[in-house]
Amino acid sequence: MRPEALWRPSASIAILKARAQLLAAIRAFFMQHGLLEVQTPILSAHATVDRHIDSFATRDGRWLQTSPEFAMKRLIAAGSGPIWQLAPVFRVDEQGRHHNPEFTMLEWYQPGYDHLRLMDEVEALLRHCGAPDCRYERLSYREAFVRHAGFDPFVLSAQQLRAQLGPAGIAEPEQLDAADLADRDFWLDLWMSQHISPRLGQDAPQFLYDFPASQAALARVRDGEPPLAERFELFWRGIELANGFHELSDAQEQRRRFLADQAWRAQQKRMVPPYDAHLVEALAAGFPDCAGVALGVDRLLMLLTGCARLEEVLAFAADRA
Amino acid sequence: MASVSTNEMKAGTKVLIDGDPYSVIENEYRKPGKGQATNTLKIRNLKTGRVLEKTLKSGDSWEAADVEDKDMQYLYNDGQFWTLMDPVSYEQIQAGEAAMADAAKWLKGEETVRVTLWNEAPLVVYAPNTVELVVAETDPGLRGDTATGGTKPAKLETGAVVRVPLFVNEGEKIKVDTRTGEYLSRVGK
Numbered sequence: 184m185r186p187e188a189l190w191r192p193s194a195s196i197a198i199l200k201a202r203a204q205l206l207a208a209i210r211a212f213f214m215q216h217g218l219l220e221v222q223t224p225i226l227s228a229h230a231t232v233d234r235h236i237d238s239f240a241t242r243d244g245r246w247l248q249t250s251p252e253f254a255m256k257r258l259i260a261a262g263s264g265p266i267w268q269l270a271p272v273f274r275v276d277e278q279g280r281h282h283n284p285e286f287t288m289l290e291w292y293q294p295g296y297d298h299l300r301l302m303d304e305v306e307a308l309l310r311h312c313g314a315p316d317c318r319y320e321r322l323s324y325r326e327a328f329v330r331h332a333g334f335d336p337f338v339l340s341a342q343q344l345r346a347q348l349g350p351a352g353i354a355e356p357e358q359l360d361a362a363d364l365a366d367r368d369f370w371l372d373l374w375m376s377q378h379i380s381p382r383l384g385q386d387a388p389q390f391l392y393d394f395p396a397s398q399a400a401l402a403r404v405r406d407g408e409p410p411l412a413e414r415f416e417l418f419w420r421g422i423e424l425a426n427g428f429h430e431l432s433d434a435q436e437q438r439r440r441f442l443a444d445q446a447w448r449a450q451q452k453r454m455v456p457p458y459d460a461h462l463v464e465a466l467a468a469g470f471p472d473c474a475g476v477a478l479g480v481d482r483l484l485m486l487l488t489g490c491a492r493l494e495e496v497l498a499f500a501a502d503r504a
Numbered sequence: 505m506a507s508v509s510t511n512e513m514k515a516g517t518k519v520l521i522d523g524d525p526y527s528v529i530e531n532e533y534r535k536p537g538k539g540q541a542t543n544t545l546k547i548r549n550l551k552t553g554r555v556l557e558k559t560l561k562s563g564d565s566w567e568a569a570d571v572e573d574k575d576m577q578y579l580y581n582d583g584q585f586w587t588l589m590d591p592v593s594y595e596q597i598q599a600g601e602a603a604m605a606d607a608a609k610w611l612k613g614e615e616t617v618r619v620t621l622w623n624e625a626p627l628v629v630y631a632p633n634t635v636e637l638v639v640a641e642t643d644p645g646l647r648g649d650t651a652t653g654g655t656k657p658a659k660l661e662t663g664a665v666v667r668v669p670l671f672v673n674e675g676e677k678i679k680v681d682t683r684t685g686e687y688l689s690r691v692g693k
Contacts, residue, residue: 236538375536
Protein backbone atom coordinates (compact mmCIF):
# COMPACT_ATOMS: atom_id res chain seq x y z
CA MET A 184 0.00 0.00 0.00
CA ARG A 185 1.40 3.38 -0.96
CA PRO A 186 1.07 5.93 1.83
CA GLU A 187 -0.94 8.90 0.65
CA ALA A 188 0.34 12.40 1.36
CA LEU A 189 -1.48 13.34 4.57
CA TRP A 190 -1.39 17.06 3.90
CA ARG A 191 -3.88 16.52 1.08
CA PRO A 192 -7.65 16.88 1.63
CA SER A 193 -9.68 13.71 2.20
CA ALA A 194 -12.38 15.03 -0.14
CA SER A 195 -12.00 16.06 -3.77
CA ILE A 196 -12.52 19.70 -4.68
CA ALA A 197 -15.63 18.67 -6.67
CA ILE A 198 -17.14 17.17 -3.51
CA LEU A 199 -16.29 20.30 -1.53
CA LYS A 200 -18.27 22.28 -4.11
CA ALA A 201 -21.19 19.89 -3.64
CA ARG A 202 -20.88 20.48 0.11
CA ALA A 203 -21.11 24.25 -0.37
CA GLN A 204 -24.20 23.76 -2.55
CA LEU A 205 -25.83 21.53 0.04
CA LEU A 206 -25.21 24.07 2.82
CA ALA A 207 -26.69 26.80 0.61
CA ALA A 208 -29.74 24.63 -0.13
CA ILE A 209 -30.27 23.95 3.58
CA ARG A 210 -30.02 27.65 4.42
CA ALA A 211 -32.47 28.54 1.63
CA PHE A 212 -34.95 25.93 2.91
CA PHE A 213 -35.01 27.31 6.43
CA MET A 214 -35.22 30.91 5.24
CA GLN A 215 -38.22 29.97 3.09
CA HIS A 216 -39.83 28.23 6.06
CA GLY A 217 -39.26 31.17 8.37
CA LEU A 218 -37.02 29.53 11.00
CA LEU A 219 -34.46 31.64 12.84
CA GLU A 220 -30.83 30.63 12.38
CA VAL A 221 -28.98 30.55 15.72
CA GLN A 222 -25.49 29.87 17.04
CA THR A 223 -24.96 28.38 20.51
CA PRO A 224 -21.76 27.53 22.45
CA ILE A 225 -19.66 24.60 21.30
CA LEU A 226 -17.93 24.50 24.68
CA SER A 227 -20.11 24.00 27.76
CA ALA A 228 -19.90 23.42 31.50
CA HIS A 229 -22.29 20.47 30.98
CA ALA A 230 -22.39 17.51 28.66
CA THR A 231 -24.65 14.75 27.49
CA VAL A 232 -24.93 11.79 29.84
CA ASP A 233 -26.36 9.56 27.11
CA ARG A 234 -25.12 6.04 27.87
CA HIS A 235 -23.55 5.49 24.49
CA ILE A 236 -22.24 8.94 23.57
CA ASP A 237 -18.94 10.14 25.07
CA SER A 238 -17.91 13.80 25.12
CA PHE A 239 -14.44 15.29 24.79
CA ALA A 240 -13.39 16.99 28.04
CA THR A 241 -11.25 20.11 27.85
CA ARG A 242 -8.34 20.94 30.13
CA ASP A 243 -10.34 23.57 32.01
CA GLY A 244 -13.06 21.10 32.97
CA ARG A 245 -15.53 21.95 30.23
CA TRP A 246 -16.97 19.80 27.47
CA LEU A 247 -17.28 19.91 23.68
CA GLN A 248 -20.87 19.49 22.56
CA THR A 249 -22.04 16.21 21.03
CA SER A 250 -25.15 18.01 19.77
CA PRO A 251 -26.48 21.57 20.23
CA GLU A 252 -29.77 20.26 21.62
CA PHE A 253 -29.59 21.52 25.22
CA ALA A 254 -28.75 25.11 24.30
CA MET A 255 -31.35 25.17 21.52
CA LYS A 256 -34.06 23.90 23.84
CA ARG A 257 -33.15 26.62 26.32
CA LEU A 258 -33.72 29.15 23.52
CA ILE A 259 -37.08 27.54 22.78
CA ALA A 260 -38.01 27.80 26.47
CA ALA A 261 -37.01 31.48 26.34
CA GLY A 262 -39.52 32.08 23.55
CA SER A 263 -37.32 32.04 20.43
CA GLY A 264 -39.93 30.36 18.25
CA PRO A 265 -38.75 27.92 15.56
CA ILE A 266 -34.95 27.80 15.29
CA TRP A 267 -32.31 25.96 13.31
CA GLN A 268 -28.53 25.61 13.40
CA LEU A 269 -25.59 24.02 11.61
CA ALA A 270 -23.12 23.03 14.31
CA PRO A 271 -19.81 21.21 14.61
CA VAL A 272 -20.20 18.37 17.10
CA PHE A 273 -17.67 15.99 18.66
CA ARG A 274 -17.92 12.39 19.88
CA VAL A 275 -15.05 10.41 21.35
CA ASP A 276 -14.03 7.22 19.56
CA GLU A 277 -16.71 7.40 16.86
CA GLN A 278 -14.50 6.45 13.97
CA GLY A 279 -15.32 4.27 10.99
CA ARG A 280 -16.64 4.11 7.47
CA HIS A 281 -19.67 6.23 8.40
CA HIS A 282 -18.28 7.98 11.48
CA ASN A 283 -15.78 10.73 12.22
CA PRO A 284 -15.17 12.05 15.77
CA GLU A 285 -15.98 15.58 14.53
CA PHE A 286 -18.91 16.12 12.20
CA THR A 287 -21.54 18.64 11.18
CA MET A 288 -25.01 18.46 12.67
CA LEU A 289 -28.09 20.17 11.31
CA GLU A 290 -30.55 20.61 14.12
CA TRP A 291 -33.95 22.30 14.24
CA TYR A 292 -36.89 22.75 16.59
CA GLN A 293 -40.52 23.45 15.79
CA PRO A 294 -42.83 24.55 18.63
CA GLY A 295 -46.33 23.13 18.17
CA TYR A 296 -45.11 20.13 16.14
CA ASP A 297 -45.11 16.50 17.19
CA HIS A 298 -42.72 13.86 15.82
CA LEU A 299 -45.09 12.89 13.00
CA ARG A 300 -45.42 16.43 11.69
CA LEU A 301 -41.67 16.97 11.96
CA MET A 302 -41.08 13.85 9.85
CA ASP A 303 -43.01 15.57 7.05
CA GLU A 304 -40.68 18.56 7.29
CA VAL A 305 -37.55 16.36 7.31
CA GLU A 306 -38.86 14.70 4.15
CA ALA A 307 -39.49 18.10 2.53
CA LEU A 308 -35.92 19.22 3.37
CA LEU A 309 -34.38 16.08 1.88
CA ARG A 310 -36.40 16.37 -1.31
CA HIS A 311 -35.39 20.04 -1.53
CA CYS A 312 -31.73 18.99 -1.23
CA GLY A 313 -31.85 16.46 -4.06
CA ALA A 314 -32.78 13.21 -2.28
CA PRO A 315 -35.48 11.05 -3.97
CA ASP A 316 -38.55 13.17 -4.72
CA CYS A 317 -41.29 10.89 -3.40
CA ARG A 318 -43.16 10.07 -0.22
CA TYR A 319 -40.87 8.27 2.24
CA GLU A 320 -42.30 5.23 3.97
CA ARG A 321 -43.03 5.52 7.71
CA LEU A 322 -42.33 2.24 9.44
CA SER A 323 -42.87 1.75 13.16
CA TYR A 324 -40.06 0.14 15.15
CA ARG A 325 -42.31 -2.88 15.61
CA GLU A 326 -43.15 -3.13 11.88
CA ALA A 327 -39.46 -2.94 10.94
CA PHE A 328 -38.64 -5.90 13.18
CA VAL A 329 -41.63 -7.90 12.02
CA ARG A 330 -40.74 -7.26 8.37
CA HIS A 331 -36.99 -7.86 8.55
CA ALA A 332 -36.45 -10.09 11.59
CA GLY A 333 -39.79 -11.90 11.74
CA PHE A 334 -40.63 -11.16 15.36
CA ASP A 335 -42.23 -8.52 17.59
CA PRO A 336 -39.44 -6.70 19.46
CA PHE A 337 -41.78 -5.78 22.30
CA VAL A 338 -42.58 -9.31 23.39
CA LEU A 339 -39.25 -11.18 23.26
CA SER A 340 -37.03 -11.38 26.34
CA ALA A 341 -33.31 -10.60 26.26
CA GLN A 342 -32.66 -14.34 26.18
CA GLN A 343 -35.02 -14.88 23.25
CA LEU A 344 -33.57 -11.95 21.31
CA ARG A 345 -30.14 -13.51 21.83
CA ALA A 346 -31.28 -16.98 20.79
CA GLN A 347 -32.59 -15.64 17.48
CA LEU A 348 -29.20 -14.22 16.44
CA GLY A 349 -27.63 -17.46 15.30
CA PRO A 350 -30.40 -18.48 12.88
CA ALA A 351 -30.22 -14.96 11.36
CA GLY A 352 -26.46 -15.25 10.89
CA ILE A 353 -25.64 -12.43 13.30
CA ALA A 354 -22.42 -12.85 15.26
CA GLU A 355 -22.71 -12.48 19.00
CA PRO A 356 -20.12 -10.13 20.49
CA GLU A 357 -17.36 -11.67 22.59
CA GLN A 358 -16.60 -10.82 26.23
CA LEU A 359 -20.18 -10.00 27.28
CA ASP A 360 -20.91 -9.51 30.95
CA ALA A 361 -24.00 -10.42 32.95
CA ALA A 362 -25.42 -6.91 32.60
CA ASP A 363 -25.24 -7.13 28.78
CA LEU A 364 -26.87 -10.55 28.75
CA ALA A 365 -29.86 -9.32 30.74
CA ASP A 366 -30.24 -6.00 28.91
CA ARG A 367 -33.02 -6.14 26.27
CA ASP A 368 -31.86 -2.88 24.73
CA PHE A 369 -28.37 -4.30 24.23
CA TRP A 370 -29.82 -7.10 22.08
CA LEU A 371 -32.31 -4.81 20.31
CA ASP A 372 -29.43 -2.47 19.42
CA LEU A 373 -27.46 -5.40 18.07
CA TRP A 374 -30.40 -6.51 15.92
CA MET A 375 -30.86 -2.93 14.78
CA SER A 376 -27.24 -2.25 13.85
CA GLN A 377 -26.37 -5.66 12.38
CA HIS A 378 -29.59 -6.71 10.70
CA ILE A 379 -32.48 -4.22 10.50
CA SER A 380 -30.89 -0.85 9.73
CA PRO A 381 -28.75 -2.18 6.83
CA ARG A 382 -32.07 -3.12 5.15
CA LEU A 383 -33.79 0.24 5.67
CA GLY A 384 -34.18 2.94 3.03
CA GLN A 385 -32.72 0.88 0.22
CA ASP A 386 -34.77 2.59 -2.50
CA ALA A 387 -35.94 5.87 -1.04
CA PRO A 388 -35.27 7.03 2.53
CA GLN A 389 -37.46 5.44 5.22
CA PHE A 390 -38.57 6.69 8.62
CA LEU A 391 -38.58 4.51 11.69
CA TYR A 392 -40.78 5.78 14.55
CA ASP A 393 -42.36 4.88 17.90
CA PHE A 394 -39.35 3.38 19.67
CA PRO A 395 -39.34 1.30 22.85
CA ALA A 396 -39.85 3.50 25.91
CA SER A 397 -36.48 2.26 27.20
CA GLN A 398 -34.88 4.02 24.21
CA ALA A 399 -36.71 7.31 24.61
CA ALA A 400 -33.56 9.42 25.15
CA LEU A 401 -35.07 12.94 25.28
CA ALA A 402 -38.42 12.03 23.70
CA ARG A 403 -41.72 11.96 25.50
CA VAL A 404 -43.28 8.57 26.14
CA ARG A 405 -46.87 7.94 25.10
CA ASP A 406 -48.92 5.79 27.46
CA GLY A 407 -50.16 2.52 26.06
CA GLU A 408 -49.45 -1.17 25.99
CA PRO A 409 -46.55 -1.09 25.50
CA PRO A 410 -45.74 2.57 26.15
CA LEU A 411 -43.88 4.05 23.15
CA ALA A 412 -41.25 6.76 22.81
CA GLU A 413 -42.32 9.49 20.37
CA ARG A 414 -38.99 9.35 18.62
CA PHE A 415 -38.06 8.79 14.98
CA GLU A 416 -35.01 8.06 12.91
CA LEU A 417 -34.43 8.42 9.17
CA PHE A 418 -32.49 5.82 7.19
CA TRP A 419 -31.24 5.98 3.64
CA ARG A 420 -29.38 3.06 2.05
CA GLY A 421 -28.99 1.47 5.46
CA ILE A 422 -27.40 4.55 7.00
CA GLU A 423 -28.94 6.49 9.85
CA LEU A 424 -29.32 10.12 8.82
CA ALA A 425 -31.47 11.78 11.46
CA ASN A 426 -32.94 11.34 14.91
CA GLY A 427 -35.94 13.32 16.12
CA PHE A 428 -38.10 13.63 19.20
CA HIS A 429 -41.46 14.89 20.26
CA GLU A 430 -39.52 16.64 23.00
CA LEU A 431 -39.84 15.74 26.63
CA SER A 432 -41.07 18.85 28.45
CA ASP A 433 -41.38 17.44 31.98
CA ALA A 434 -38.50 18.81 34.07
CA GLN A 435 -38.81 16.17 36.79
CA GLU A 436 -38.82 13.32 34.27
CA GLN A 437 -35.87 14.90 32.43
CA ARG A 438 -33.89 15.08 35.66
CA ARG A 439 -34.81 11.50 36.53
CA ARG A 440 -33.51 10.28 33.13
CA PHE A 441 -30.28 12.26 33.47
CA LEU A 442 -29.68 10.77 36.92
CA ALA A 443 -30.46 7.24 35.72
CA ASP A 444 -27.99 7.60 32.85
CA GLN A 445 -25.35 8.98 35.20
CA ALA A 446 -25.89 6.05 37.57
CA TRP A 447 -25.54 3.59 34.69
CA ARG A 448 -22.31 5.29 33.60
CA ALA A 449 -20.90 5.19 37.11
CA GLN A 450 -21.74 1.53 37.45
CA GLN A 451 -20.07 0.82 34.08
CA LYS A 452 -17.00 2.77 35.23
CA ARG A 453 -17.35 5.26 32.39
CA MET A 454 -16.89 8.97 32.72
CA VAL A 455 -19.87 10.71 34.33
CA PRO A 456 -20.17 14.30 33.09
CA PRO A 457 -22.41 16.81 34.86
CA TYR A 458 -25.86 16.82 33.26
CA ASP A 459 -27.23 20.13 31.95
CA ALA A 460 -28.97 21.60 34.98
CA HIS A 461 -29.86 24.68 32.91
CA LEU A 462 -31.98 22.51 30.64
CA VAL A 463 -33.90 21.10 33.60
CA GLU A 464 -34.50 24.64 34.86
CA ALA A 465 -35.61 25.75 31.39
CA LEU A 466 -38.14 22.91 31.20
CA ALA A 467 -39.38 23.80 34.68
CA ALA A 468 -39.82 27.43 33.61
CA GLY A 469 -42.27 26.29 30.93
CA PHE A 470 -41.43 24.56 27.69
CA PRO A 471 -43.84 24.64 24.74
CA ASP A 472 -45.01 21.48 23.06
CA CYS A 473 -42.24 21.00 20.53
CA ALA A 474 -40.48 18.58 18.20
CA GLY A 475 -36.81 18.65 17.28
CA VAL A 476 -34.47 16.73 15.02
CA ALA A 477 -30.73 16.33 14.42
CA LEU A 478 -29.46 15.36 10.98
CA GLY A 479 -25.93 14.36 9.98
CA VAL A 480 -24.99 16.70 7.16
CA ASP A 481 -21.82 14.82 6.18
CA ARG A 482 -23.72 11.56 5.78
CA LEU A 483 -26.42 13.27 3.73
CA LEU A 484 -23.72 14.69 1.46
CA MET A 485 -22.06 11.28 1.23
CA LEU A 486 -25.32 9.68 0.10
CA LEU A 487 -26.28 12.50 -2.28
CA THR A 488 -22.90 12.29 -4.01
CA GLY A 489 -22.70 8.49 -4.06
CA CYS A 490 -19.55 8.33 -1.92
CA ALA A 491 -18.92 5.12 0.05
CA ARG A 492 -16.97 6.56 2.95
CA LEU A 493 -17.61 9.59 5.14
CA GLU A 494 -14.00 10.77 4.79
CA GLU A 495 -14.63 11.32 1.07
CA VAL A 496 -16.89 14.27 1.91
CA LEU A 497 -14.76 15.80 4.70
CA ALA A 498 -12.13 18.40 3.81
CA PHE A 499 -9.84 16.70 6.32
CA ALA A 500 -11.00 13.52 8.06
CA ALA A 501 -9.72 12.73 11.56
CA ASP A 502 -6.59 10.95 10.31
CA ARG A 503 -5.33 14.17 8.74
CA ALA A 504 -7.13 16.84 10.78
CA MET B 505 0.10 -7.61 29.62
CA ALA B 506 -0.56 -4.89 27.05
CA SER B 507 -4.01 -4.83 25.53
CA VAL B 508 -5.42 -3.29 22.37
CA SER B 509 -8.81 -1.60 22.37
CA THR B 510 -11.22 -1.82 19.41
CA ASN B 511 -10.55 1.79 18.48
CA GLU B 512 -6.80 1.07 18.22
CA MET B 513 -7.23 -1.99 15.99
CA LYS B 514 -6.13 -1.27 12.44
CA ALA B 515 -5.15 -3.44 9.50
CA GLY B 516 -1.94 -5.15 10.63
CA THR B 517 -2.55 -4.88 14.40
CA LYS B 518 -1.48 -8.15 16.08
CA VAL B 519 -3.65 -9.61 18.83
CA LEU B 520 -3.71 -12.76 20.94
CA ILE B 521 -6.98 -14.74 21.13
CA ASP B 522 -7.24 -18.10 22.94
CA GLY B 523 -3.46 -18.37 22.84
CA ASP B 524 -3.10 -17.86 19.08
CA PRO B 525 -1.66 -14.79 17.37
CA TYR B 526 -3.91 -13.01 14.87
CA SER B 527 -3.45 -10.11 12.48
CA VAL B 528 -6.34 -7.68 11.99
CA ILE B 529 -7.42 -7.36 8.35
CA GLU B 530 -10.47 -5.11 8.68
CA ASN B 531 -12.24 -3.26 11.47
CA GLU B 532 -15.87 -2.27 10.82
CA TYR B 533 -17.44 0.12 13.35
CA ARG B 534 -21.23 0.07 13.68
CA LYS B 535 -23.33 2.21 15.98
CA PRO B 536 -27.01 2.86 16.26
CA GLY B 537 -27.34 6.60 16.96
CA LYS B 538 -28.25 6.21 20.61
CA GLY B 539 -27.19 2.62 21.20
CA GLN B 540 -24.31 0.29 21.91
CA ALA B 541 -21.55 0.43 19.29
CA THR B 542 -19.81 -2.72 18.08
CA ASN B 543 -16.72 -3.47 16.04
CA THR B 544 -16.70 -6.41 13.65
CA LEU B 545 -13.13 -7.55 13.11
CA LYS B 546 -11.88 -9.67 10.26
CA ILE B 547 -8.75 -11.38 11.53
CA ARG B 548 -6.19 -13.89 10.23
CA ASN B 549 -4.74 -16.62 12.43
CA LEU B 550 -1.00 -16.27 11.91
CA LYS B 551 -0.35 -19.94 12.69
CA THR B 552 -2.97 -21.50 10.42
CA GLY B 553 -3.68 -18.67 7.95
CA ARG B 554 -7.40 -19.08 8.60
CA VAL B 555 -9.50 -15.91 8.35
CA LEU B 556 -12.46 -15.37 10.64
CA GLU B 557 -14.78 -12.63 11.90
CA LYS B 558 -15.42 -11.69 15.49
CA THR B 559 -17.53 -8.94 17.03
CA LEU B 560 -16.65 -6.91 20.10
CA LYS B 561 -18.43 -4.16 21.95
CA SER B 562 -16.65 -0.92 21.13
CA GLY B 563 -14.08 -0.14 23.76
CA ASP B 564 -13.45 -3.79 24.65
CA SER B 565 -10.00 -5.15 23.98
CA TRP B 566 -7.83 -8.13 23.20
CA GLU B 567 -4.38 -8.84 24.50
CA ALA B 568 -1.67 -7.51 22.20
CA ALA B 569 0.42 -10.23 20.56
CA ASP B 570 4.16 -9.77 20.69
CA VAL B 571 4.47 -10.16 16.93
CA GLU B 572 6.84 -8.26 14.67
CA ASP B 573 7.94 -8.45 11.06
CA LYS B 574 11.68 -8.36 10.46
CA ASP B 575 13.91 -8.67 7.41
CA MET B 576 16.50 -11.39 8.00
CA GLN B 577 19.09 -13.23 6.01
CA TYR B 578 18.51 -16.91 5.29
CA LEU B 579 21.80 -18.79 5.74
CA TYR B 580 21.39 -22.55 5.37
CA ASN B 581 19.24 -25.59 6.01
CA ASP B 582 20.66 -28.51 8.01
CA GLY B 583 17.92 -30.91 7.02
CA GLN B 584 15.77 -30.12 10.02
CA PHE B 585 16.03 -26.40 10.65
CA TRP B 586 16.49 -23.32 8.51
CA THR B 587 18.94 -20.89 10.05
CA LEU B 588 18.21 -17.16 9.77
CA MET B 589 20.39 -14.24 10.79
CA ASP B 590 19.52 -10.76 11.98
CA PRO B 591 21.62 -8.54 9.67
CA VAL B 592 22.04 -5.93 12.41
CA SER B 593 22.83 -7.96 15.53
CA TYR B 594 24.14 -11.03 13.63
CA GLU B 595 22.04 -13.09 16.03
CA GLN B 596 20.97 -16.39 14.50
CA ILE B 597 17.64 -18.13 14.95
CA GLN B 598 16.21 -21.37 13.60
CA ALA B 599 12.90 -21.81 11.81
CA GLY B 600 11.13 -25.17 11.67
CA GLU B 601 9.21 -26.72 8.83
CA ALA B 602 5.83 -25.19 9.73
CA ALA B 603 7.20 -21.64 9.47
CA MET B 604 9.01 -22.47 6.21
CA ALA B 605 6.10 -24.27 4.52
CA ASP B 606 5.60 -21.80 1.67
CA ALA B 607 9.07 -20.31 1.47
CA ALA B 608 11.49 -23.25 1.60
CA LYS B 609 11.20 -24.33 -2.01
CA TRP B 610 12.25 -20.89 -3.29
CA LEU B 611 15.35 -20.39 -1.16
CA LYS B 612 18.98 -21.19 -1.94
CA GLY B 613 20.70 -19.34 0.86
CA GLU B 614 21.88 -15.74 1.33
CA GLU B 615 18.46 -14.25 0.41
CA THR B 616 16.84 -11.56 2.53
CA VAL B 617 13.49 -12.86 3.74
CA ARG B 618 10.63 -11.28 5.70
CA VAL B 619 10.15 -13.14 8.98
CA THR B 620 7.11 -12.81 11.25
CA LEU B 621 8.35 -13.34 14.80
CA TRP B 622 6.06 -14.23 17.70
CA ASN B 623 7.66 -14.05 21.14
CA GLU B 624 10.90 -13.80 19.18
CA ALA B 625 10.41 -17.19 17.48
CA PRO B 626 9.78 -17.38 13.72
CA LEU B 627 6.11 -17.94 12.97
CA VAL B 628 6.12 -17.47 9.21
CA VAL B 629 8.99 -16.96 6.78
CA TYR B 630 8.14 -15.28 3.47
CA ALA B 631 10.29 -15.79 0.38
CA PRO B 632 11.11 -12.60 -1.56
CA ASN B 633 8.21 -11.75 -3.90
CA THR B 634 10.35 -12.68 -6.89
CA VAL B 635 13.36 -14.96 -7.11
CA GLU B 636 15.83 -15.76 -9.90
CA LEU B 637 16.70 -19.43 -10.13
CA VAL B 638 18.41 -21.78 -12.60
CA VAL B 639 16.38 -24.45 -14.39
CA ALA B 640 17.83 -27.80 -13.31
CA GLU B 641 15.62 -30.13 -15.32
CA THR B 642 13.12 -29.68 -18.14
CA ASP B 643 12.24 -31.39 -21.39
CA PRO B 644 13.86 -29.86 -24.52
CA GLY B 645 11.67 -27.19 -26.14
CA LEU B 646 9.58 -28.21 -29.12
CA ARG B 647 10.87 -27.19 -32.56
CA GLY B 648 9.61 -23.88 -33.92
CA ASP B 649 7.18 -23.26 -31.08
CA THR B 650 7.72 -19.75 -29.78
CA ALA B 651 4.52 -17.81 -29.35
CA THR B 652 1.70 -20.29 -29.02
CA GLY B 653 1.67 -20.01 -25.26
CA GLY B 654 2.38 -23.65 -24.54
CA THR B 655 4.07 -24.50 -21.23
CA LYS B 656 5.94 -27.41 -19.68
CA PRO B 657 7.08 -28.26 -16.15
CA ALA B 658 10.59 -27.24 -15.11
CA LYS B 659 12.40 -28.23 -11.93
CA LEU B 660 14.50 -25.41 -10.49
CA GLU B 661 17.77 -25.64 -8.61
CA THR B 662 15.93 -25.38 -5.27
CA GLY B 663 13.60 -28.25 -6.16
CA ALA B 664 10.54 -26.08 -6.88
CA VAL B 665 8.60 -27.05 -10.01
CA VAL B 666 7.04 -24.29 -12.14
CA ARG B 667 5.33 -24.12 -15.54
CA VAL B 668 7.61 -22.41 -18.06
CA PRO B 669 7.23 -21.55 -21.78
CA LEU B 670 8.46 -24.21 -24.17
CA PHE B 671 11.51 -22.17 -25.22
CA VAL B 672 13.11 -22.26 -21.77
CA ASN B 673 16.07 -24.64 -21.55
CA GLU B 674 18.00 -26.40 -18.82
CA GLY B 675 20.75 -24.24 -17.37
CA GLU B 676 18.91 -20.96 -18.03
CA LYS B 677 18.07 -18.60 -15.20
CA ILE B 678 14.43 -17.54 -14.86
CA LYS B 679 12.49 -15.08 -12.70
CA VAL B 680 9.49 -16.44 -10.74
CA ASP B 681 6.76 -14.77 -8.66
CA THR B 682 6.79 -16.75 -5.38
CA ARG B 683 3.30 -15.58 -4.37
CA THR B 684 1.65 -17.17 -7.40
CA GLY B 685 4.38 -19.66 -8.38
CA GLU B 686 4.27 -18.21 -11.90
CA TYR B 687 7.11 -17.84 -14.39
CA LEU B 688 7.77 -14.17 -15.17
CA SER B 689 10.71 -14.04 -17.61
CA ARG B 690 14.14 -15.33 -18.55
CA VAL B 691 17.03 -13.50 -16.92
CA GLY B 692 19.76 -12.29 -19.30
CA LYS B 693 23.26 -13.61 -18.73
